[in-house]
Amino acid sequence: MRRFLAKAALPLVIVSFIITACVVQQSAITGDRRAYGYSWEQEKQIGRDADQQIQQQYGIYDNDELERYVENIGQEMLSVSHMRREDTPEQYKNTEFYFRVLDSPVVNAFALPGGYVYVTRGLLSHLENEAQLAVVLGHEIGHVAARHASQRAFEQQIGQVALLGGAIAGEELLGIPGGSVLNLGSQAAQLLFLSYGRDDERESDRLGVEYAAMQSYQAAEGADFFVSLERMSRQSGQSIPDWQSTHPDPSERAKTIPQLAESWSQKGYDLRIEGTDQYMSKINDIVYGNNPREGFTRNGLFYHPELKFQFPYPQDWQVINQRSLVAVVNKEQDAVSIMKLDSKSADVQASVNEFLNQEGITTVSKSAATNNELQAYEAVASGQTEEGTQIKFYIYALKHDGTIYRFLNYSTLDKFSNYEPRFKQITSGFKPLRDQSILDIQPVRLQAVKTNRSGTFESFLPENFDGMPIEITANDLAILNQVDLDERIEAGTWIKLPRQ
Structure with a gap:
């Protein structure tokens, strides 16, 4: 995995x-x-x-x-x-x-x-x-x-x-x-x-x-x-x-x-x-679109089926899901929660301290934290940018399935108190993913097939794309196949269709 x-x-x-x-x-x-x-x-x-x-x-x-x-x-x-x-x-x-x-x-x-x-x-x-x-x-x-x-x-x-x-x-x-x-x-x-x-x-x-x-x-x-x-x-x-x-x-x-x-x-x-x-x-069988096994959002929750975890996020905030991190950013772009895997630290306390020990960071408080059955550690710290802006941090590390995850939450000093409850909502809501339907979710793949009849390209498409974990439109598939929806496709022509 x-x-x-x-x-x-x-x-x-x-x-x-x-x-x-x-x-x-x-x-x-x-x-x-x-x-x-x-x-x-x-x-x-x-x-x-x-x-x-x-x-x-x-x-x-x-x-x-x-x-x-x-x-x-x-x-x-x-x-x-x-x-x-x-x-x-x-x-x-x-x-x-x-x-x-x-x-x-x-x-x-x-x-x-x-x-x-x-x-x-x-x-x-x-x-x-x-x-x-x-x-x-x-x-x-x-x-x-x-x-x-x-x-x-x-x-x-x-x-x-x-x-x-x-x-x-x-x-x-x-x-x-x-x-x-x-x-x-x-x-x-x-x-x-x-x-x-x-x-x-x-x-x-x-x-x-x-x-x-x-x-x-x-x-x-x-x-x-x-x-x-x-x-x-x-x-x-x-x-x-x-x-x-x-x-x-x-x-x-x-x-x-x-x-x-x-x-x-x-x-x-x-x-x-x-x-x-x-x-x-x-x-044939290539993954199409975003792979939900590597993280997706639904109804205010971020799920990662491959790593078997989930956490909530404020519904009006944006989730940016990358290979190396997951960032949750508010609409005004003056608060962010960034989660990364920490493969170097020995435990959750060491993970938090690794951030706190950097030059320019002042520790305000730190202590063990509780998160259901998971080991966790948290700290509050402050720092200053090169331009002189005062920043306040809420750092939170936890251990799940043998891996340490560290959240770095921050905002400007004058706005931190407004966003701290949101930061804690995200971090304290992290928990193991146990919903089997989500654990079993699979990506959409493209099936390359030769048509066995003639007809418009649209006539070969599934009746609907309900149940697909990503949004797909008929026009997306027409572009994917370099044709128009009403273009006539002769029998024996290769086309690419989504399947799951």
Whole structure:
């Protein structure tokens, strides 16, 4: 049983890396010498360091066969990329690449410097064939080969490069002045999502199509995926979709990708491989949407079936469920309760003391606490942010099923007394989960099937989605399948349908 807490969103923070000097090196794409913010060796080190944090924060999807499949397609693209060509400089040619599937429902793909490429299960569920996957992986390899992150670092010319990170900590969620307060005790990994310019994205689109075409994939298929992204964007009411907000508009890419593919066809490349049968067989049974076994809310309670616990939260507060923590934030964003697993402390008192012993923290009170049959310990403390804001904390640790859970509850000093009863409502309400119907809950999975008749796509959908642990609409499934609800589906066509 995995000792992690799952995620429902991927909030971002800003992390800075100091650039001491520019580096002039040969480009793997053009062969010309150009200036970069990092040396290639530094880029590889950044990737190595962040890769472990990425895996810890988001988790690897538990399907070895699917991961090997993505790895194989990725290596195919890599073998014809600018990283592996006859005239490629040795420093690039000898760089090993890693392709990973992250356990996240968010539709996303990204690459870290130095050869680390990631796709989410959310993205894989929205693709239709190997050709689309090849274009996406080729696109991400293109970012690494073109060293876009390092280019951006140099071009900023400000002595720093701002990289988007995926670490979540309470200060990024709250409007509390002096949000760095959680740095006093936060162990959150600082991850790298690289922010590229639109020209970088267009170049990677071009490279992704090139690499896919060179391996005989129907690279034009990639356009349909971007049409789906545009539909997701419209449905969510956002002008830019979740997948890489700095990318060119999806409708633009839907037009240019077929044109790029056609140019490679005219050069004599046989773009014949679609790979739908193979792809559908690999993603069959993939988890769709948020996995309720890793935490969900219902009627003012947070349940974690995998770890067998539950706790209440104020109904007008928001729950942010991540792999490394669960945060409960009030509407005004001036109070937060953050629960994390403490794998280092020997007991509940040691867990509380670990926070209290930090520099800048003043203990007000501490004592053993009672929580049904669970061992518990609590404390009240105060601290001050770098900006001078006075913060008050209520720290509460308990032991359940051999694991220590620590709640860090805090607000500004002048508002703490208003929120303390809410904090204690959350912590004292933590208890073992014994409702068998919730303990047995399972995620929604996608079943890839071939239709045995013709009809509109909507005619193949279940009559209703009642009983599903996540909200699903007919339009969600149409987008997932890259079709319209009233589109005619011929017999023998692959479609993906939810089941539980």
